[in-house]
Amino acid sequence: MTVVTRFAPSPTGYLHVGGLRTALYAYLFARQNKGKFILRIEDTDQKRYVEGAVESLQNALKFFDLNWDEGPIFQSHRTAIYQKYAQQLLESGKAYRCFCTSEELDAMREQQAKLKIAPKYDRRCLELAPEKTAEKLAAGIPFVIRQLIPYKDIDFLDTIRGDMHFHGKDIDDQVLIKSDGLPTYHLANVVDDHEMEVTHVIRGEEWLPSTPKHLWLYEAFGWTPPIFAHLPLLLNPDRSKLSKRQGDVAAEDFVAKGYLKEAMINFIAFLGWNPGTEEEIFSLEDLVKRFSLDRVQKAGAVFNLEKLDWLNAHYLRAKTTKELTDLILPLLQKESWYSDALPQKFSEAQKEKILSSVQLRMKTLLDGPTMLRPFLLDTLDYKRELFFSEKMKVDEATVKLALENAIPALEALDNYDEEETIKAALVAVIEKLGLKNGQVLWPLRVALTNEEYSPGVFELCRLMGKELTLKRLKATLEFFAV
RNA sequence: GGUCCCAUCGUCUAACGGUUAGGACAACAGGUUUUCAUCCUGUAAAUCGGAGUUCGAUUCUCCGUGGGAUCACCA
Numbered sequence A: 001m002t003v004v005t006r007f008a009p010s011p012t013g014y015l016h017v018g019g020l021r022t023a024l025y026a027y028l029f030a031r032q033n034k035g036k037f038i039l040r041i042e043d044t045d046q047k048r049y050v051e052g053a054v055e056s057l058q059n060a061l062k063f064f065d066l067n068w069d070e071g072p073i074f075q076s077h078r079t080a081i082y083q084k085y086a087q088q089l090l091e092s093g094k095a096y097r098c099f100c101t102s103e104e105l106d107a108m109r110e111q112q113a114k115l116k117i118a119p120k121y122d123r124r125c126l127e128l129a130p131e132k133t134a135e136k137l138a139a140g141i142p143f144v145i146r147q148l149i150p151y152k153d154i155d156f157l158d159t160i161r162g163d164m165h166f167h168g169k170d171i172d173d174q175v176l177i178k179s180d181g182l183p184t185y186h187l188a189n190v191v192d193d194h195e196m197e198v199t200h201v202i203r204g205e206e207w208l209p210s211t212p213k214h215l216w217l218y219e220a221f222g223w224t225p226p227i228f229a230h231l232p233l234l235l236n237p238d239r240s241k242l243s244k245r246q247g248d249v250a251a252e253d254f255v256a257k258g259y260l261k262e263a264m265i266n267f268i269a270f271l272g273w274n275p276g277t278e279e280e281i282f283s284l285e286d287l288v289k290r291f292s293l294d295r296v297q298k299a300g301a302v303f304n305l306e307k308l309d310w311l312n313a314h315y316l317r318a319k320t321t322k323e324l325t326d327l328i329l330p331l332l333q334k335e336s337w338y339s340d341a342l343p344q345k346f347s348e349a350q351k352e353k354i355l356s357s358v359q360l361r362m363k364t365l366l367d368g369p370t371m372l373r374p375f376l377l378d379t380l381d382y383k384r385e386l387f388f389s390e391k392m393k394v395d396e397a398t399v400k401l402a403l404e405n406a407i408p409a410l411e412a413l414d415n416y417d418e419e420e421t422i423k424a425a426l427v428a429v430i431e432k433l434g435l436k437n438g439q440v441l442w443p444l445r446v447a448l449t450n451e452e453y454s455p456g457v458f459e460l461c462r463l464m465g466k467e468l469t470l471k472r473l474k475a476t477l478e479f480f481a482v
Numbered sequence B: 001g002g003u004c005c006c007a008u009c010g011u012c013u014a015a016c017g018g019u020u021a022g023g024a025c026a027a028c029a030g031g032u033u034u035u036c037a038u039c040c041u042g043u044a045a046a047u048c049g050g051a052g053u054u055c056g057a058u059u060c061u062c063c064g065u066g067g068g069a070u071c072a073c074c075a
Helices: A017-032 A053-063 A079-091 A102-114 A130-138 A185-195 A205-221 A251-256 A261-269 A284-290 A306-317 A321-333 A348-359 A367-376 A396-412 A419-433 A437-449 A457-481
Strands: A004-007 A036-041 A070-074 A095-098 A144-147 A154-158 A162-166 A175-177 A200-204 A227-231
Touching (some): A004 A200, A017 A200, A036 A053, A079 A185, A154 A205, A175 A185, A200 A205, A261 A284, A261 A306, A321 A348, A367 A457, A396 A419, A396 A457, A419 A457
Parallel strands (some): A004 A036
Antiparallel strands (some): A095 A144
């Protein structure tokens, strides 16, 4: 038997990170078993349809390399099929027409709430005499088709949760076909999973309570149900179901914030699963090999980004300069101050060195442009306060003193290829002035970068070369002369 | 409210019924003698409560407690 899994989102917007994890697990399970992964669009509610959502869903999945083998299959194109099956249930007496208006149903639920009993359809239309039904039908009164849930218990085995047990009497007679003729999730989902020969339904825990309804449908049709695996929820920091409002939830938001797909996949995979060893760096290919449903957690996991930052920095550092360049260049080109001519003042070898120095400090891709700016830009927009440091005892006089003495020393130096020679030259200056390292080096570093954090002075001098280094230092001296 | 699910450091989690309850992230302290980052070392930090089963429960059972999901002509 070939394994078939599916990801079945409804096109109501972007790809939610919870959806990303569901898709990931379904994908991993299919790949690992040399099975098939289907993408199905559950668009049976035309009211909720969002323009462009299907496109963005597909783009997101492709971005993360979660490629599907079949689909996208649109449920909205399959209404005739659902109708056919609903008729079948009607004929076998396992479903019935309901003519109740939403006002009637609201009133009924209000009553039930008042009496403190569970809100549930009271089956008033089931009691309808056949003639009466025929009458309403002839009059063209709109109706829905409801499943007739038998009052018997339903047991099933969930791969993640173990034995499940539900009482039939607690289950509502779910609407299968809406008055507009379109199916509800419950019918469409079961029919499609059966027709597409889905073997493993991997979905979020929020579907657990409706699983008995689905099982009842399988039984009513005489079909063998698939294996169910209900994934634990992704949680907000307050442990409620992860939602917008408390932060970003769209996968694309994280991409826009400069997170790498490798980091995202690795992070998301470990929210609810672990390999049982102490390894934690896993590529998509590693996950395909190692993933297993029985190591999936039962409890929900808080979607906490701290570890994502760490993973992202890790994957960023693992990039080759070529890969990193390809990732940063588009971001650079979006900056108002950038032009393609700017990098040309550096040789290829220099560019590579600059990039790898910056690479070590990046947390997200967005840090790229910020950290590269001091190298690329001709003039920096200095801020005085940045030069001073109480901790290192650097005040305005110290800044000037440091610059005035460092400039001639660096001017006398011709070889900027070795940090050691630059260091020797500057250390000599520091000793001559009788200052501490930081008192000279801190102002120089700020003069070179105009940033609070950056590579060290010797490294900067080497990376920038003699010309740019001196230009920067002189510009700073002028800045303080005014 | 009914039904169902869940419960180990702040967070993600590990632990055939027998461990000083392990790891990672974050935090903190120190080192790599300029900032930041990297790297290294160290510190602090958890089995929700109560019974029971057992020679022995984080682990099995029950009862509490807490949290969550779900109860639409939405998925």
